[in-house]
Amino acid sequence: MRASPQKNQSRQFPRSIDPAYKPQMRTSIILTEPEYLLEGYVGRDLFVLGEISDIPLTVDISNRIAILPIVDQARKNKKIPWRAQSRHRASMSLSAYNIKLISQKGAVIMRIPIHEIAGMSYIKDDDEHLLVIKRGDSKKEECSLVIMNCNKMSEAEEICTILEQIFQLVYTEATMAHLDDAIDAGAEYKPDHPALLEPVRERREANPVDKLYGHDRVEMPINPDHESAVIPMESAVIPMESEDKKSQHGDTADQDLNVVAEEIVQQYMERLHSLLSPDELMHFALLLRQYRSGMAINEFCDKLVTLYGRKRYFLLPDMRSFIPEEDKIFFEAFLVECGQGDTTRSRE
Amino acid sequence: MDTATPPMNSLSAQHEEKQNMSLALHVILLPLFEEMELQGEKNLSVLQTLRTAFNNAEKENIGFAQNFIECILEAESLNINMSEILLKLASIDCPEFTLTRTETEFRYLNQRSKALRTTLSRIPEQIQDRSRFLQTIKDIAAAIKDVLDAVNDACKKYPMLTNIHGTKRHIDQNKKIFIKHSKSFSDTLKAYFKDGRADRVFESANRLINQTNELMRSFKSA
Numbered sequence: 233m234r235a236s237p238q239k240n241q242s243r244q245f246p247r248s249i250d251p252a253y254k255p256q257m258r259t260s261i262i263l264t265e266p267e268y269l270l271e272g273y274v275g276r277d278l279f280v281l282g283e284i285s286d287i288p289l290t291v292d293i294s295n296r297i298a299i300l301p302i303v304d305q306a307r308k309n310k311k312i313p314w315r316a317q318s319r320h321r322a323s324m325s326l327s328a329y330n331i332k333l334i335s336q337k338g339a340v341i342m343r344i345p346i347h348e349i350a351g352m353s354y355i356k357d358d359d360e361h362l363l364v365i366k367r368g369d370s371k372k373e374e375c376s377l378v379i380m381n382c383n384k385m386s387e388a389e390e391i392c393t394i395l396e397q398i399f400q401l402v403y404t405e406a407t408m409a410h411l412d413d414a415i416d417a418g419a420e421y422k423p424d425h426p427a428l429l430e431p432v433r434e435r436r437e438a439n440p441v442d443k444l445y446g447h448d449r450v451e452m453p454i455n456p457d458h459e460s461a462v463i464p465m466e467s468a469v470i471p472m473e474s475e476d477k478k479s480q481h482g483d484t485a486d487q488d489l490n491v492v493a494e495e496i497v498q499q500y501m502e503r504l505h506s507l508l509s510p511d512e513l514m515h516f517a518l519l520l521r522q523y524r525s526g527m528a529i530n531e532f533c534d535k536l537v538t539l540y541g542r543k544r545y546f547l548l549p550d551m552r553s554f555i556p557e558e559d560k561i562f563f564e565a566f567l568v569e570c571g572q573g574d575t576t577r578s579r580e
Numbered sequence: 581m582d583t584a585t586p587p588m589n590s591l592s593a594q595h596e597e598k599q600n601m602s603l604a605l606h607v608i609l610l611p612l613f614e615e616m617e618l619q620g621e622k623n624l625s626v627l628q629t630l631r632t633a634f635n636n637a638e639k640e641n642i643g644f645a646q647n648f649i650e651c652i653l654e655a656e657s658l659n660i661n662m663s664e665i666l667l668k669l670a671s672i673d674c675p676e677f678t679l680t681r682t683e684t685e686f687r688y689l690n691q692r693s694k695a696l697r698t699t700l701s702r703i704p705e706q707i708q709d710r711s712r713f714l715q716t717i718k719d720i721a722a723a724i725k726d727v728l729d730a731v732n733d734a735c736k737k738y739p740m741l742t743n744i745h746g747t748k749r750h751i752d753q754n755k756k757i758f759i760k761h762s763k764s765f766s767d768t769l770k771a772y773f774k775d776g777r778a779d780r781v782f783e784s785a786n787r788l789i790n791q792t793n794e795l796m797r798s799f800k801s802a
């Protein structure tokens with residue numbers, strides 16, 4: 233323990249010099265009903281210092297020894313200020329959907345969807361009460377750190393607790409949606425034997441894209457904001473990964489894989505057709521085309537969840553068939569953050 | 581045909597509710613008699629008489645075994661939550677609800693039924709730990725789907741099961757009730773996350789387990 237020359241340092245900091253010290257979070261700091269965060273938001277004031285990009289994905293934000301040098305280097309490089317000043321004052325709005333950082337003038341400095349947040353930590357560094365949010369980056373092996381400062385430890389801890397409640401709420405909602413979806417999926421009975429009572433459903437032989445657009449080619453009005461205004465049906469389907477592995481000699485196993493992949497896509501399209509409105513279907517097709525044309529995976533995922541909405545998150549896992557190999561790692565992490573990651577189980 | 585199979589036209593709500601109470605016989609009393617026999621109980625005829633008597637009493641008055649146990653607990657001034665106890669014992673295998681056919685689809689159905697009961701039985705110890713409980717719910721989701729998939733696979737592979745009109749109706753009815761109880765369990769969980777009433781979760785889980793057993797019994801009697 234060392235004495236601080238600053239007059240407001242008369243209180244003790246019994247373990248702040250201990251690098252292993254992690255402040256103990258008090259439980260029940262706030263009495264906010266978690267469901268409130270679905271309908272409303274909680275606002276808190278703090279200082280937003282900035283965002284540090286291109287950080288290795290493996291960084292442990294709960295480890296002050298790892299984080300503080302990153303912050304120091306960013307300060308040396310003038311990416312973030314050395315001290316919080318009045319111009320850095322902002323308010324943080326927390327809800328079950330995102331964290332929004334708003335400047336004093338009311339401008340949105342940053343909006344961080346909950347599914348992009350890998351974690352938040354509180355690091356006390358002398359008289360600074362730093363909050364660090366680790367969020368996804370456009371590059372798959374890297375992340376960003378959003379650095380903020382609070383006036384007091386209690387304020388920082390309170391924000392961490394609120395976010396923990398949000399995570400719990402979102403994960404609970406996602407888990408219950410997953411349960412409902414599993415029951416519905418198991419209840420869907422597709423008999424193909426004439427002895428069974430349920431009527432045999434006709435196999436849909438049509439091109440899955442037809443189910444998305446109907447039988448007519450869709451022509452969208454030209455809009456300079458879209459990469460492409462017209463979506464020809466033949467280009468709406470992303471080539472399957474299996475097609476890249478298709479043998480030129482027509483290997484049976486690869487052909488079987490192609491058939492399975494095509495069936496998966498077909499089934500997914502049929503499902504979308506029954507769950508999305510016509511406008512949403514067109515939006516989905518446009519989004520898919522933009523992704524194929526070079527949209528970054530994180531932007532694609534962001535827009536996908538906006539399109540589907542929380543109640544349709546169960547549609548996300550089956551999007552795997554549309555994701556090429558190089559983006560799979562990010563997409564799997566994204567699914568976990570949305571509460572739609574795979575549960576490990578064996579069938580034998 | 582299994583004589584314990586309830587008549588098909590009596591799957592009313594009241595009968596369904598009463599059926600939930602048969603768990604105590606199958607997971608507490610009958611295993612207890614079996615254990616006594618394995619431990620060398622000399623009066624085997626007495627044990628057999630008791631076994632038969634409780635089976636008959638349960639058939640005539642569903643819930644008799646549970647009432648009997650509750651009276652003993654009350655007499656001993658033991659304040660025990662029966663729903664919680666029955667749920668914890670749900671993974672115990674009962675011959676009455678175990679298929680003996682050796683084909684893959686039926687072995688698979690046995691495995692999936694047991695997996696669901698075992699996963700549900702973890703609820704009492706994990707319900708207070710939100711993270712672990714949510715993971716268990718995800719496991720339950722997978723297990724419910726596995727049971728339904730196994731039921732559908734068995735029916736598709738062996739249409740002879742369902743060729744007899746009465747048997748088919750019985751399996752179909754039990755499957756529908758299983759789905760109904762699964763959805764009811766989901767609703768109970770959502771209510772639990774708001775009101776914290778764990779006892780309702782235990783009761784709902786027990787109803788789902790009981791219906792899983794009834795589904796197995798309908799296959800056994802086919």
